[in-house]
Amino acid sequence: MITWLHRAGQWTCWMSWLAWLAAPAPAAVPHVLHISVDAMSALYLKSYVSNNPAVFPNFRRLEQQAAFTYNARCDYDYSETIPNHITMLTGRPVSQPAGQPATTHHGFNQNMPTAGATIHANGNPAVPYKSSSLDMVHDRGMSVTILLGKSRLAICTNSYSAVNGAADTEGVDNGRKKFDRGVAMDMPSPNYGKAFVDEVSTSLAGTPANFTFLHIVDPDTVGHASGWGTAAWSNSMIRVDGYLGQLFTAIDGNPALAGKLAMIIVGDHGGTGSTHTDATQIYNYTVPMFVWGPGFSPGSDLYGYFTNRANPGTLRGDYGADMPALRNGDTANLAMALLGLPVIPGSYFQPALAFPGASRPCLALYPAPGAARLCVGWPASTNLVLEYSDSIGTNTQWLRVTQQITSDGTNNLLNVVPNPATAGRYYRLRQN
Ligand SMILES: [Zn+2]
Numbered sequence: 001m002i003t004w005l006h007r008a009g010q011w012t013c014w015m016s017w018l019a020w021l022a023a024p025a026p027a028a029v030p031h032v033l034h035i036s037v038d039a040m041s042a043l044y045l046k047s048y049v050s051n052n053p054a055v056f057p058n059f060r061r062l063e064q065q066a067a068f069t070y071n072a073r074c075d076y077d078y079s080e081t082i083p084n085h086i087t088m089l090t091g092r093p094v095s096q097p098a099g100q101p102a103t104t105h106h107g108f109n110q111n112m113p114t115a116g117a118t119i120h121a122n123g124n125p126a127v128p129y130k131s132s133s134l135d136m137v138h139d140r141g142m143s144v145t146i147l148l149g150k151s152r153l154a155i156c157t158n159s160y161s162a163v164n165g166a167a168d169t170e171g172v173d174n175g176r177k178k179f180d181r182g183v184a185m186d187m188p189s190p191n192y193g194k195a196f197v198d199e200v201s202t203s204l205a206g207t208p209a210n211f212t213f214l215h216i217v218d219p220d221t222v223g224h225a226s227g228w229g230t231a232a233w234s235n236s237m238i239r240v241d242g243y244l245g246q247l248f249t250a251i252d253g254n255p256a257l258a259g260k261l262a263m264i265i266v267g268d269h270g271g272t273g274s275t276h277t278d279a280t281q282i283y284n285y286t287v288p289m290f291v292w293g294p295g296f297s298p299g300s301d302l303y304g305y306f307t308n309r310a311n312p313g314t315l316r317g318d319y320g321a322d323m324p325a326l327r328n329g330d331t332a333n334l335a336m337a338l339l340g341l342p343v344i345p346g347s348y349f350q351p352a353l354a355f356p357g358a359s360r361p362c363l364a365l366y367p368a369p370g371a372a373r374l375c376v377g378w379p380a381s382t383n384l385v386l387e388y389s390d391s392i393g394t395n396t397q398w399l400r401v402t403q404q405i406t407s408d409g410t411n412n413l414l415n416v417v418p419n420p421a422t423a424g425r426y427y428r429l430r431q432n
Pocket residue numbers: 039081220224276
């Protein structure tokens with residue numbers, strides 16, 4: 001039996017050599033709600049929820065039901081809204097990481113785009129078109145809603161409009177516009193997020209879009225006006241808690257969504273004082289990340305679900321780390337994985353999901369120690385065997401890998417030395 005395989009972002013140059021089987025993601029669901037809470041500073045939120053859980057019942061619910069961390073990161077170089085949202089849609093970092101190709105980053109580092117700007121024309125010129133999560137969902141005939149609470153975020157909708165979106169070459173032509181409904185507008189004070197939350201809640205009572213991207217602006221607007229960590233800012237997070245409660249009520253009230261919807265909740269950046277522009281500041285670069293849905297154990301550590309991510313402690317973490325931090329940029333492909341879709345073309349952030357202790361283990365790529373460039377790993381606590389084949393066809397011969405397998409206690413590991421002179425090798429896990 002073939003289970004699913006994952007690939008890690010750092011190794012895209014080897015993808016032609018190591019061809020991976022397309023396969024369903026763990027816990028694929030037909031609906032994903034990807035929520036970006038603007039300037040949701042993890043360090044403040046964590047202490048609020050801990051010190052006063054009664055006024056944060058829905059963040060408490062997430063702590064109890066979701067896999068989560070209060071220690072994810074925004075983009076390494078920019079802790080600003082527009083660059084980070086493009087990152088959360090494309091799975092690309094803002095700037096070119098050291099040692100990575102010039103085609104890695106989206107390159108749009110401005111937080112005040114000019115009207116009509118697009119990610120494609122105004123970002124990294126080495127990537128003429130930057131594919132996004134919206135493309136992936138839409139091009140496969142699934143529905144997309146994107147609601148953005150800042151008019152400046154119109155660069156996101158404008159980039160994937162009927163004019164600027166790429167031709168849909170995936171199966172049926174669903175057109176260039178990559179969303180069914182897309183809005184970017186400055187929302188009325190003081191309950192900035194409410195109109196969008198009302199709209200999403202209404203959709204959740206019926207048939208929501210397959211992919212909904214919802215941006216909630218309240219804590220950013222309040223943070224700039226009154227300061228992060230102030231009573232006013234705390235109140236804005238209580239309001240966000242209420243929005244989440246409204247969404248939970250809608251989800252709970254629709255039996256058709258039971259087991260069919262996953263939610264990702266993340267910050268685009270944090271904030272402290274009255275700003276968040278300094279990307280080296282721990283309050284700015286530290287954001288929470290919650291993943292709520294089938295397969296994610298109640299109250300579990302989100303880092304435990306990824307074979308190629310590690311908690312950075314208090315470090316800002318850089319892109320060159322062997323085991324980088326979870327970043328908001330990971331949520332683009334995480335959303336795709338939850339929907340059972342492949343990774344976004346050209347994306348850099350490719351978190352490898354592996355459900356710990358679950359009955360659905362997967363292969364993952366690791367950076368290998370020593371000279372070898374890749375390491376294939378899978379959970380040791382299973383009776384799966386690793387097999388390989390040098391070609392895939394109607395009479396594929398799978399051979400069991402019996403030598404050079406090591407273990408780190410949790411995973412079995414096989415170092416792989418890619419040989420560009422040969423055609424590549426496929427691996428699979430089989431139940432023994
Ligand atoms: Zn801001």
